[in-house]
Amino acid sequence: MDFGVVLHPHPLRSPPLARRAEELGFTHAWFPDTPVYTADVYATMALAAKSTATIRLGTQVAVAPIRAAPVTVLSIATINKLAPGRTVLGLGSGSLSLAMMGLPPVRIAEFRRYVQTTAGLIRDGEAPYETGNLRTVVKLYSELGAFNLKDPIPLYIGASAPKAAVLAGEFGDGLITSAVTKPELIADLLRHAREGGQRAGRESGRSFFCSNETFMCVLRPGETLESERVLSIVGPYVRFWFWSWATNAIPPQEQLTPPVRRAFEAWKESVGIERCPPEKRLAALFHPGIGRYVTADVLQAVCLLGTPAELADRVRAFEAVGVTHMSVMSNVMDDVADLASKL
Numbered sequence: 001m002d003f004g005v006v007l008h009p010h011p012l013r014s015p016p017l018a019r020r021a022e023e024l025g026f027t028h029a030w031f032p033d034t035p036v037y038t039a040d041v042y043a044t045m046a047l048a049a050k051s052t053a054t055i056r057l058g059t060q061v062a063v064a065p066i067r068a069a070p071v072t073v074l075s076i077a078t079i080n081k082l083a084p085g086r087t088v089l090g091l092g093s094g095s096l097s098l099a100m101m102g103l104p105p106v107r108i109a110e111f112r113r114y115v116q117t118t119a120g121l122i123r124d125g126e127a128p129y130e131t132g133n134l135r136t137v138v139k140l141y142s143e144l145g146a147f148n149l150k151d152p153i154p155l156y157i158g159a160s161a162p163k164a165a166v167l168a169g170e171f172g173d174g175l176i177t178s179a180v181t182k183p184e185l186i187a188d189l190l191r192h193a194r195e196g197g198q199r200a201g202r203e204s205g206r207s208f209f210c211s212n213e214t215f216m217c218v219l220r221p222g223e224t225l226e227s228e229r230v231l232s233i234v235g236p237y238v239r240f241w242f243w244s245w246a247t248n249a250i251p252p253q254e255q256l257t258p259p260v261r262r263a264f265e266a267w268k269e270s271v272g273i274e275r276c277p278p279e280k281r282l283a284a285l286f287h288p289g290i291g292r293y294v295t296a297d298v299l300q301a302v303c304l305l306g307t308p309a310e311l312a313d314r315v316r317a318f319e320a321v322g323v324t325h326m327s328v329m330s331n332v333m334d335d336v337a338d339l340a341s342k343l
Contacts, residue, residue, distance in 0.1 A: 001319045003340045004028030004327040006060060006213060009044035015051035017330050022055040024337040028088070030060035030213070030327050036100045036282065042075045049082035056086045060213065060327065061158035061176060063094030065106045069117040069129060070138050076122075077140075077147035085151040090176050091118060092158025099249035102279030108163045115157060119171040122153050156209055160250065165189040169196030174209025174324075178250070179241065179302055186212060187321040211325040212318060215303040218311060218335040225296050225305060233331060234303050239267075239290045241302045246273045247281055259297035267293040308339050315343060 005021040007014045009031050018029040029048060033041045045057050057079060062072055072091070080087040091114075095105040113130055120127025121140060129138040142149060157168035159175040168175035175193055180186050190210060197206075215237040217230055224230070244250040246268050256264065268274065271284040299305055304314055315326065328336045 001315060001323070001343065002027040002325055003336060004030050004056075004058075004211070004325060005330050005333045006030045006032065006327050007044075007048075007330055008032055008034070009039040009041050011039050011044055011047055014039075014044045015047045018048040018055060018057070019051045021330070021333055022052050024333060025340070026055060026333065026337065028056045028058055028325070028327065030058050030090070032060055033063045033094070034097050034100065035063070035066065036097070037285075042079060045079045046082055049079055049087075052083070054086065056088055057083055058088030058156070059090045060211075061090035061092035061094070061156075063097045064091060064111055064114045064118075065094055065098060065103075068131065069114050069127075070121060070140070073118055073121040074140065074147055076153055077149050080148040080151055080153055081146065084148055087151075088154050088156060089118070089122065090156045090158060091115065091172075092176070093164065096244060096249040099244075099247040099278075100282050100285075102277070102281070105249075111164070112167055115167050115171045119155055122149065122155055125149055154209065156211065159189055159193070162189065162192040165192035166196035166199075169193035169198075169202070169208075170200040174211070176211045176213065178213040179215055179237075180212050181255075181301065181304060183317045183321045183323070186210065186318065186323055190322045208322075209325060210323050211327055212323050213327045216311065216326075216328045216336060217303060217305045217332055218339055219305060219307050220335075225299055230305070231291060231294055233329075234299055234305070235290045235294055237303055237329075238294050238298055239285065239287070242267050242290075242293070243273070243281075243285045246284070247278075255301040257297065257301065259295065260301045263293045263295050263298050308342065311339060312343055315339075 003026050005026050007017050021029050031041045031045055076089045093106045093111045117127045117129050126139040129136050154173040156174040156176050157172040159165040159168050160177050217233050242264055245252050271287045273281055273284040
């Protein structure tokens, strides 16, 4: 198991944070593609590439529907020119980012075509491409040396549901999921990924990357779930997941137990999110006053919290089902680096 850090794109803050993560021994710096409230993901990665030397830089995840597949491949290949051999493309259908813009999710068949084109371009420099009613073959020309496809760029597919996991096995080198607190849920996704790989005739014994983006908080001596520092760290996570559930950007799986549902419904009513038109619902993500809805049941549903020993056991449980990597938020990277060093 290794660890990465999630850095929300910011041209001034992200590069030094990536350098700090590298110094702490993290293997990856991940950059979300959330175009309506963070900086451009590729511009930020370019700056981080020049500020670091060894840490891998990846999108987590690039939003497929907002860019043509050749543009996405050229963007990540340009980063690979700046950080050769340490660039990763995490690619997803982008339901969360689309919801932030008031847009519906993309259909799985459309996403499959996108992934297929991306995989062909990133590995062979040539692939069938379809847009609207037009079909063609796109070939990337590297004669100018402006981008780098010579050094392999791993392709990881964002997958929180079985159909996307199948695509990860069929076309990808791994999968990325987010905020899963139960290892058995990831075990099921990996089973679907294996099925996709087998159907595509890909090698069953190949190494397969599996990352779980986690909202983790290491409790310090004397701290509880109600401690002020803990709540200041996890409060924004809870608000993020409540917003994601309310907009159906990330449908809840097994998190909505009765106590969690009560807190969620109370928050939803307090911010009036269902009374807003879709394009204005993002404002609820920044609504203050989340604290009274952050109960122990909610925290256990969406976060990994505990003492170092407790979290070490939970990390090993994820590792046992096939998780090879865990990413954490930058505001806990010092504590997590210490935890990782003891595993």
